[in-house]
Amino acid sequence: MADLKTKDRMKIKRTEMPLRDPEVRKHDFDEVPVGFTMEEAVLEASRCIDCGKPHCVEGCPVNINIPGFLKALEKGDMQSSINILMNTNQLPSICGRVCPQDQQCELVCIVGKKNKPVSIGNLERFVADYAMEHNLIPDFTPTEAMEVDQKIAIAGSGPAGLTVAAELRKLGYKVKIFEALHKPGGVLFYGIPRFRLPAQVIDNEINNLKKMGVEVELNALIGRTYTVDALFEEGYDAVMIGTGAGLPKMLGLPGENLKGVFAANEFLTRVNLMRADKFPEYITPVIVGKDVVIIGAGNTAMDAARTAMRFEPNSVTIVYRRSRDEAPARTEELLHAEQEGVKFLFLNNPVELIGDEEYNLKEMKVIKMELGEPDEGGRRRPIAIKGSEYNIKCDMMVSALGFGVNPLITSTTKGIDVNSWGAIVVDENGMTTKEGVFAAGDIITGGSTVIMAMGQAKTAAKGIDRYLKAKREVK
Amino acid sequence: MYKILKRKVIAAKTVMLHVEAPAVAKSIQQGQFIMLKLNEYGERIPISISGWNREEGWLRIVIMGAGRTSNEILLMQEGDEFESLVGPLGTPSHVGKFDGTCVLLGGGYGAGAIIPVAQKLKELGNRVIGVVGARNKDLLVMHNELKEEVDALYITTNDGSEGIKGFVTNALSSIMEKENVAWVMGVGPVPMMKAIADMTRADKIPTYASLNAIMVDGTGMCGACRVTVGGETKFACIHGPDFNAHETNFEELMLRQGAYKEPEAIANEKFKDFDFSKI
Ligand SMILES: Cc1cc2nc3c(=O)[nH]c(=O)nc-3n(C[C@H](O)[C@H](O)[C@H](O)COP(=O)(O)OP(=O)(O)OC[C@H]3O[C@@H](n4cnc5c(N)ncnc54)[C@H](O)[C@@H]3O)c2cc1C
Ligand SMILES: Cc1cc2nc3c(=O)[nH]c(=O)nc-3n(C[C@H](O)[C@H](O)[C@H](O)COP(=O)(O)OP(=O)(O)OC[C@H]3O[C@@H](n4cnc5c(N)ncnc54)[C@H](O)[C@@H]3O)c2cc1C
Ligand code: SF4
Ligand code: SF4
Ligand code: FES
Numbered sequence: 087m088a089d090l091k092t093k094d095r096m097k098i099k100r101t102e103m104p105l106r107d108p109e110v111r112k113h114d115f116d117e118v119p120v121g122f123t124m125e126e127a128v129l130e131a132s133r134c135i136d137c138g139k140p141h142c143v144e145g146c147p148v149n150i151n152i153p154g155f156l157k158a159l160e161k162g163d164m165q166s167s168i169n170i171l172m173n174t175n176q177l178p179s180i181c182g183r184v185c186p187q188d189q190q191c192e193l194v195c196i197v198g199k200k201n202k203p204v205s206i207g208n209l210e211r212f213v214a215d216y217a218m219e220h221n222l223i224p225d226f227t228p229t230e231a232m233e234v235d236q237k238i239a240i241a242g243s244g245p246a247g248l249t250v251a252a253e254l255r256k257l258g259y260k261v262k263i264f265e266a267l268h269k270p271g272g273v274l275f276y277g278i279p280r281f282r283l284p285a286q287v288i289d290n291e292i293n294n295l296k297k298m299g300v301e302v303e304l305n306a307l308i309g310r311t312y313t314v315d316a317l318f319e320e321g322y323d324a325v326m327i328g329t330g331a332g333l334p335k336m337l338g339l340p341g342e343n344l345k346g347v348f349a350a351n352e353f354l355t356r357v358n359l360m361r362a363d364k365f366p367e368y369i370t371p372v373i374v375g376k377d378v379v380i381i382g383a384g385n386t387a388m389d390a391a392r393t394a395m396r397f398e399p400n401s402v403t404i405v406y407r408r409s410r411d412e413a414p415a416r417t418e419e420l421l422h423a424e425q426e427g428v429k430f431l432f433l434n435n436p437v438e439l440i441g442d443e444e445y446n447l448k449e450m451k452v453i454k455m456e457l458g459e460p461d462e463g464g465r466r467r468p469i470a471i472k473g474s475e476y477n478i479k480c481d482m483m484v485s486a487l488g489f490g491v492n493p494l495i496t497s498t499t500k501g502i503d504v505n506s507w508g509a510i511v512v513d514e515n516g517m518t519t520k521e522g523v524f525a526a527g528d529i530i531t532g533g534s535t536v537i538m539a540m541g542q543a544k545t546a547a548k549g550i551d552r553y554l555k556a557k558r559e560v561k
Numbered sequence: 562m563y564k565i566l567k568r569k570v571i572a573a574k575t576v577m578l579h580v581e582a583p584a585v586a587k588s589i590q591q592g593q594f595i596m597l598k599l600n601e602y603g604e605r606i607p608i609s610i611s612g613w614n615r616e617e618g619w620l621r622i623v624i625m626g627a628g629r630t631s632n633e634i635l636l637m638q639e640g641d642e643f644e645s646l647v648g649p650l651g652t653p654s655h656v657g658k659f660d661g662t663c664v665l666l667g668g669g670y671g672a673g674a675i676i677p678v679a680q681k682l683k684e685l686g687n688r689v690i691g692v693v694g695a696r697n698k699d700l701l702v703m704h705n706e707l708k709e710e711v712d713a714l715y716i717t718t719n720d721g722s723e724g725i726k727g728f729v730t731n732a733l734s735s736i737m738e739k740e741n742v743a744w745v746m747g748v749g750p751v752p753m754m755k756a757i758a759d760m761t762r763a764d765k766i767p768t769y770a771s772l773n774a775i776m777v778d779g780t781g782m783c784g785a786c787r788v789t790v791g792g793e794t795k796f797a798c799i800h801g802p803d804f805n806a807h808e809t810n811f812e813e814l815m816l817r818q819g820a821y822k823e824p825e826a827i828a829n830e831k832f833k834d835f836d837f838s839k840i
């Protein structure tokens with residue numbers, strides 16, 4: 087296809103990702119998108135016109151050489167394709183699946199001006215999966231000559247921690263990740279459901295890191311099991327905090343502690359991490375109601391809604407105080423949720439949770455909303471319509487309203503400054519106000535995306551390298 | 562992996578274990594707890610610490626068979642290992658040097674959990690009285706170990722087979738008559754902790770309860786362990802487990818503890834007719 091004219095490339099229809107039948111998939115936890123075949127992938131890659139000034143690269147928070155990997159794919163040079171991807175992105179099989187492409191690289195793709203944009207995310211996923219299956223993953227293990235006698239401790243094994251680990255190990259540093267939970271991966275594992283991100287994909291990425299020589303210690307809560315200062319005393323030369331924004335926000339409404347009221351993290355953790363979907367083989371239980379209501383319309387809300395759907399309740403309803411246009415979830419997640427039968431109550435907001443005498447949630451009082459003037463962020467502000475309250479049936483409610491920052495490390499370590507909402511403050515090198523301590527990911531933003539966390543992690547990795555190099559020279 | 566170094570059956574359906582966990586043993590303090598998970602299929606459950614050896618790197622725990630997971634632990638032997646053990650979790654008990662007597666009351670595994678608190682209170686120069694309660698004399702646990710750490714020990718049994726007949730609160734009221742009680746803490750079943758709070762409320766004696774909410778991660782990430790204290794929602798695993806007992810909504814705690822009764826019974830099917838007398 088290399089001799090195709092730009093004009094003709096622009097006309098090729100976008101190959102949509104084949105999906106499993108909603109009526110089948112909503113009963114299991116297998117992955118929803120089926121994946122491209124080689125033919126489909128090559129055809130889709132050929133839609134990229136290899137722009138001289140590729141906007142897509144600007145749109146990607148880590149600036150992947152997108153036309154580069156697409157053109158290699160089109161030529162069938164899979165080794166070059168994966169090499170180009172992994173040059174900038176250590177976790178392409180994950181980003182290809184969960185990035186909000188529609189708000190990033192694909193949003194600004196030139197082809198999208200006249201036609202639909204190139205399916206960059208799906209192709210990223212294709213190349214990464216292909217490379218894994220065919221043993222094409224480039225080996226970044228440092229050679230013996232490259233080994234550096236300095237150690238870095240990383241708190242947290244989410245995308246931020248994994249990225250810093252990869253980047254620094256590549257340079258020859260000794261790297262150890264400390265993870266509080268009994269499984270690595272952070273939100274990738276305990277938050278994002280398996281039908282969106284199969285366990286095998288995460289395991290593969292973590293195994294790649296281990297092969298490079300990255301050590302992982304599970305069940306280690308930094309700030310408690312080991313304090314940051316203790317890590318320095320033990321001989322670590324730098325500490326990187328990638329502990330995420332795991333603190334769930336509750337609604338603050340009457341009745342929020344009724345049985346049947348969950349924070350999204352609890353519900354998703356019970357299922358994703360503890361495998362309550364396989365109860366009683368796995369012995370952690372979860373009780374999914376008959377009429378499930380999810381509050382919020384971000385990715386977390388969609389994940390909670392679709393997970394609840396898989397327990398076969400009567401109804402799953404998303405209640406969101408703004409309209410569909412403002413819903414922050416990836417377009418694809420909204421669509422998949424709709425396909426699976428999730429109902430949406432836009433412009434509604436909960437005001438009270440009502441229980442029975444046994445303290446079980448039974449009903450939710452909601453109020454209708456309308457959109458007023460735009461706020462500072464440019465989104466129209468939702469305003470409650472007086473007197474419009476009514477009750478809906480609801481025996482399970484999941485709050486998916488975003489997260490606060492876990493204060494554990496900053497409260498047990500002196501000298502790490504946080505901002506007004508508790509997020510760790512870092513400089514342009516990713517260093518916190520405590521020397522030798524760096525931070526990246528949701529812990530510095532209070533909750534964002536996988537790829538943003540990875541971008542910040544790369545900054546921190548560069549900062550750590552610079553810092554440790556300077557330390558070596560002093561010696 | 563976290564190995565059981567020592568195991569002793571100390572009462573019916575109750576074992577005391579020494580578990581290898583050097584990093585936790587090094588940093589744990591009074592009132593903190595751990596989360597244990599047995600194996601791939603296991604649930605994460607919160608367990609208090611009744612002692613430790615920082616040099617040898619082990620923790621002492623007391624397990625009472627309550628359902629599937631704790632029953633499985635009863636059957637574990639020396640040399641067996643837990644898949645996961647994380648800690649120390651929670652905020653240490655709010656101890657200090659008090660102007661009067663400190664009273665620590667323990668029921669069930671709580672009798673073990675108060676031992677490190679007693680040690681710390683003594684270290685800080687307090688007069689400390691311990692109270693251990695059980696239904697009958699055969700169910701008393703950890704009272705001998707606690708005795709070593711306190712100035713006086715009271716035992717209560719519901720049937721009067723040992724010590725004072727009645728509840729730990731019977732002992733507490735007689736202590737309050739005799740001494741100037743400045744600080745109280747209870748660890749055990751919710752009704753016990755509630756009764757203690759009711760008894761010390763009028764005199765405004767600072768009183769703490771260790772709230773045994775249902776937990777999943779134990780690190781503040783999931784919100785399962787929500788309790789209401791002073792009208793506010795708190796997470797027992799990070800803000801607690803110890804809270805001002807006078808401000809705790811015990812009714813809510815008890816109702817929430819029962820949230821999983823049905824699946825718990827299904828999970829515990831395996832042990833429905835199990836004879837625990839020979840463990
Ligand atoms: C349900 C859900 C769905 C999402 N969907 C998407 C999506 O589709 N696309 C997208 O781009 N983003 C999505 N996000 C956001 C994205 O997952 C996060 O922005 C990203 O995971 C942040 O990465 P991180 O490495 O900073 O933190 P995390 O992924 O939160 O990882 C932090 C890790 O640190 C561990 N930890 C915490 N405290 C300590 C400690 N003291 N010591 C040791 N370890 C500790 C935690 O257990 C955790 O494993 C979603 C988030 C959620 C909750
Ligand atoms: C801070 C804290 C310290 C504790 N210390 C000890 C201890 O030292 N020794 C001891 O034997 N027990 C202790 N417990 C109680 C112990 O965690 C429960 O008995 C155990 O989780 C029961 O699990 P199971 O599978 O055996 O029984 P199940 O049949 O699952 O449950 C029996 C009852 O235990 C409670 N429970 C169940 N699952 C959990 C959970 N994940 N988290 C908390 N409670 C739960 C519920 O009220 C339930 O009705 C403590 C609890 C807390 C919160
Ligand atoms: S990492 Fe995300 S934003 Fe960047 S190219 Fe891939 S899908 Fe697009
Ligand atoms: S903007 Fe679109 S067409 Fe241009 S290089 Fe990027 S992917 Fe290809
Ligand atoms: S147990 Fe999850 S927040 Fe406390």
